[in-house]
Amino acid sequence: MITGLVLLVVIGGASLLAPFLSPFDPLEVRLNNRFAPPFQRPHLLGTDALGRDVLSRLLYGGRLSLLLAVLSTLITLSVGMLLGMLAGYFGGWVDGVVSFVVNTFLGIPDVVFTLALLGVLRPGFGTLLLALNAGSWVGLARVARGEVLFLRESGFVEGARAMGAGAWYCLLKHILPNLFPTMGVLGSLRFGGFVLELAALSYLGIGVQPPFPDWAVMLNDARPYLFTHPHLFIFPALIITVVILGANCLGEGLRDALDVRFQRGIGES
Amino acid sequence: MSLLTVDALSVSFRMPSGTVKAVREVSFAVGENEVVGILGESGCGKSVLLTALVRLLPSNALVSGKVFLRGEELLTLSERKMERLRGKKVGFVPQNPGTSLNPLLRIGSQITEAISTSLRRSHKRAQAMVSLQQFGFGEPWVIFRAYPHMLSGGMQQRVLVVAGIINQPRLVMVDEPTKGLDPSLRARVVEVFQEVARLPNTALLCVSHDYLVLQRLAHRVMVMYAGELVEIGSTKEVFHTPLHPYTVSLLWALPERGMRPIPGTSPSLSNLPSGCSFHPRCFQARSSCSVDHPSLQRISPGRWVRCPYARF
Amino acid sequence: MLAFERVSKVFEKPQRIKALEDVSLTLRRGITIGLVGESGCGKSTLARIGVGLLTPSSGRVLLEGRDIQKMQPRERFLFHRRVQIVFQNPLRALNPLLPIRESLLEGVRLHRLLDDKGEKRWIRELLEWTELDPEILPRFPHELSGGQIQRVVIARVLSLQPDFLIADEPTSALDPSLQSSILRLLENWQKKRGMGLLLITHDFAVVRAMAQEVAVMEKGRIVEYGPTEKIFAEPEHPYTEKLLRDSLLPFGLMVK
Numbered sequence: 015m016i017t018g019l020v021l022l023v024v025i026g027g028a029s030l031l032a033p034f035l036s037p038f039d040p041l042e043v044r045l046n047n048r049f050a051p052p053f054q055r056p057h058l059l060g061t062d063a064l065g066r067d068v069l070s071r072l073l074y075g076g077r078l079s080l081l082l083a084v085l086s087t088l089i090t091l092s093v094g095m096l097l098g099m100l101a102g103y104f105g106g107w108v109d110g111v112v113s114f115v116v117n118t119f120l121g122i123p124d125v126v127f128t129l130a131l132l133g134v135l136r137p138g139f140g141t142l143l144l145a146l147n148a149g150s151w152v153g154l155a156r157v158a159r160g161e162v163l164f165l166r167e168s169g170f171v172e173g174a175r176a177m178g179a180g181a182w183y184c185l186l187k188h189i190l191p192n193l194f195p196t197m198g199v200l201g202s203l204r205f206g207g208f209v210l211e212l213a214a215l216s217y218l219g220i221g222v223q224p225p226f227p228d229w230a231v232m233l234n235d236a237r238p239y240l241f242t243h244p245h246l247f248i249f250p251a252l253i254i255t256v257v258i259l260g261a262n263c264l265g266e267g268l269r270d271a272l273d274v275r276f277q278r279g280i281g282e283s
Numbered sequence: 284m285s286l287l288t289v290d291a292l293s294v295s296f297r298m299p300s301g302t303v304k305a306v307r308e309v310s311f312a313v314g315e316n317e318v319v320g321i322l323g324e325s326g327c328g329k330s331v332l333l334t335a336l337v338r339l340l341p342s343n344a345l346v347s348g349k350v351f352l353r354g355e356e357l358l359t360l361s362e363r364k365m366e367r368l369r370g371k372k373v374g375f376v377p378q379n380p381g382t383s384l385n386p387l388l389r390i391g392s393q394i395t396e397a398i399s400t401s402l403r404r405s406h407k408r409a410q411a412m413v414s415l416q417q418f419g420f421g422e423p424w425v426i427f428r429a430y431p432h433m434l435s436g437g438m439q440q441r442v443l444v445v446a447g448i449i450n451q452p453r454l455v456m457v458d459e460p461t462k463g464l465d466p467s468l469r470a471r472v473v474e475v476f477q478e479v480a481r482l483p484n485t486a487l488l489c490v491s492h493d494y495l496v497l498q499r500l501a502h503r504v505m506v507m508y509a510g511e512l513v514e515i516g517s518t519k520e521v522f523h524t525p526l527h528p529y530t531v532s533l534l535w536a537l538p539e540r541g542m543r544p545i546p547g548t549s550p551s552l553s554n555l556p557s558g559c560s561f562h563p564r565c566f567q568a569r570s571s572c573s574v575d576h577p578s579l580q581r582i583s584p585g586r587w588v589r590c591p592y593a594r595f
Numbered sequence: 596m597l598a599f600e601r602v603s604k605v606f607e608k609p610q611r612i613k614a615l616e617d618v619s620l621t622l623r624r625g626i627t628i629g630l631v632g633e634s635g636c637g638k639s640t641l642a643r644i645g646v647g648l649l650t651p652s653s654g655r656v657l658l659e660g661r662d663i664q665k666m667q668p669r670e671r672f673l674f675h676r677r678v679q680i681v682f683q684n685p686l687r688a689l690n691p692l693l694p695i696r697e698s699l700l701e702g703v704r705l706h707r708l709l710d711d712k713g714e715k716r717w718i719r720e721l722l723e724w725t726e727l728d729p730e731i732l733p734r735f736p737h738e739l740s741g742g743q744i745q746r747v748v749i750a751r752v753l754s755l756q757p758d759f760l761i762a763d764e765p766t767s768a769l770d771p772s773l774q775s776s777i778l779r780l781l782e783n784w785q786k787k788r789g790m791g792l793l794l795i796t797h798d799f800a801v802v803r804a805m806a807q808e809v810a811v812m813e814k815g816r817i818v819e820y821g822p823t824e825k826i827f828a829e830p831e832h833p834y835t836e837k838l839l840r841d842s843l844l845p846f847g848l849m850v851k
Binding site: 462469470492535545 | 665771772774776779799804805837
């Protein structure tokens with residue numbers, strides 16, 4: 015878990031501080047210095063087909079996708095948790111409506127939906143945000159609803175109700191905090207998923223648009239030179255992998271750490 | 284030769300918080316056709332003792348001592364030979380039905396799977412049904428086809444009992460057979476175990492905190508506290524004239540005998556009191572009790588107490 | 596007085612089950628009534644109806660003559676302070692994310708009964724009463740033993756100083772010595788505060804030791820009711836006799 019956290023923080027930090035860390039302007043084209051090989055000064059990771067510094071582009075590359083992924087995760091978590099809580103706690107028609115929407119969305123293949131949206135609307139930050147999130151909150155809502163159903167029957171929730179606590183008190187004080195562990199795990203894993211999804215879209219050209227030095231865009235640019243100048247492909251691919259790996263480590267680590275908390279010791283003898 | 288002989292059995296666990304001494308130098312014997320009860324509360328090590336006898340302890344357990352089943356040393360047996368013993372010569376009915384039943388298999392197949400003889404499937408089914416009915420299931424065919432989660436905790440417990448005794452093993456070890464059951468079910472379970480005990484060549488080792496169950500079932504009772512045996516005797520002796528202060532206090536705590544709570548709490552097995560393990564809670568503790576660790580003393584044949592000041 | 600007046604409860608989902616039928620019972624302050632019956636006879640349902648967690652399909656629950664269903668929100672809030680419940684030993688009896696101190700004070704804070712200094716004093720008193728070590732206050736539920744948790748749960752409930760307590764099998768899964776200390780706790784508290792106690796249990800020995808009156812429940816109906824000693828000496832209903840037989844108690848051996 016710590017590994018994951020460290021990886022993400024480092025990469026996230028680097029992306030944030032890119033303007034200060036980057037040795038060159040990532041967009042600056044220098045046609046007299048194309049395909050410079052890596053591990054040489056001054057371009058530590060070489061240059062690409064248009065002479066742009068690879069290291070600088072890597073540093074800037076994450077900014078957009080990471081931002082989108084973080085925002086998407088937050089939105090998905092919020093919407094999913096809220097609807098899951100309402101459906102799980104109140105039941106009745108609220109549950110009926112939410113479950114109906116959830117089941118409908120579950121029936122639509124994620125990819126198709128995303129591509130359709132992107133096809134109809136013009137590519138842009140807002141569109142991407144919408145496309146990523148439109149279907150993803152559904153899975154989380156379902157999990158959240160299940161957790162809430164279980165928590166609602168817990169001794170401490172019933173106890174609070176027997177003391178006269180109202181629905182919102184129970185939801186905010188007892189149920190919501192107990193949802194965080196599971197949602198945190200799912201959220202981390204989802205984050206990795208978003209990064210991957212966005213990378214795929216950008217690679218295909220319908221995500222982040224060039225000349226923005228997004229990692230996946232760099233991958234796409236490097237395609238023709240895969241065998242002649244592999245470093246142009248390898249570095250961005252590596253970074254994307256590390257980010258997703260980090261997110262997964264964080265998610266799994268969180269899950270392991272939280273499991274211990276909720277289990278009772280060795281058991282009675 | 285007795286059926287089961289346990290000689291100075293000790294079990295400890297090495298945990299990050301320290302060494303937990305769950306069982307300390309326990310020695311006893313169970314004869315053919317005998318029913319022996321172990322009376323003890325949570326945390327005294329009784330479940331660990333049973334688990335050690337069938338060698339189903341987790342890997343961080345440290346075991347020492349000897350266990351003989353009809354002369355055969357159990358602790359040094361190969362795992363394969365041990366497997367052949369389990370379920371056939373030695374039956375084990377564990378405490379936690381929730382974790383002992385496979386949630387993905389129907390009850391019926393879990394019971395018939397436990398049957399070791401090579402009978403036709405229909406015969407095994409019939410056998411299972413008979414056993415289920417014996418244990419109070421009015422409609423055994425329904426249970427047969429059901430999955431564990433459809434049954435209540437009490438019913439799951441009874442299913443485990445059926446699976447444990449279906450091969451009519453020579454030695455049946457039972458861990459808290461009546462925990463959480465209401466009186467009617469408890470009475471039923473007691474009846475069936477009485478029948479099991481009456482079967483030829485069957486011995487029963489029953490661990491429970493419920494003295495009423497042991498009173499009905501057991502010929503002999505051993506009282507366990509903080510990993511040790513503190514009193515041994517016939518059922519009548521132990522319950523009518525208890526000698527060890529813990530046994531006395533335990534009986535006084537019963538609602539039908541005054542409901543007097545025992546002061547303090549049972550000791551942590553990783554941090555045992557000095558001297559006699561019971562002394563902090565004992566109503567007749569003397570100064571020497573916190574220093575000397577008493578050994579089991581023989582009062583008369585078959586009657587032992589681990590207390591130098593036990594009243595006579 | 597807390598009264599159940601001809602309470603019935605029918606559950607529709609997942610199947611139609613008649614959990615309670617025409618149950619009438621009156622709980623008075625200072626008295627303990629034992630409610631005995633087998634698992635699944637409806638005792639827990641009655642308990643939940645008694646504290647307002649469930650509504651009866653027909654019949655009423657009355658506190659000092661007032662129907663709780665018809666109470667205004669403020670009155671109903673007060674009702675929840677005066678009538679409390681202890682459950683059997685449910686999964687997650689305490690919020691795993693809250694330290695014990697917070698769980699203990701929840702009721703008091705919800706009803707705004709004490710200020711900071713009062714809280715400190717009250718916690719100290721509560722811990723003494725329930726024989727709990729103050730060192731558990733900053734700890735979390737997963738660090739406590741089963742017996743400690745049940746004591747905390749009871750302390751939590753008693754912190755509201757209810758006039759009526761419904762205890763639903765509070766000690767069924769516990770060892771004998773633990774059971775006796777918790778039952779004594781309830782008994783002492785009752786004597787001190789004049790609390791009315793409805794003790795739901797399947798253990799006749801407990802009933803005999805604690806309750807002045809006994810109600811026997813079979814499949815949602817009360818089949819016999821009377822003073823404890825009479826029920827033991829001359830049970831009238833065959834179901835009562837069966838329960839007494841099953842309890843394996845050696846009669847004649849009841850030393851007070």
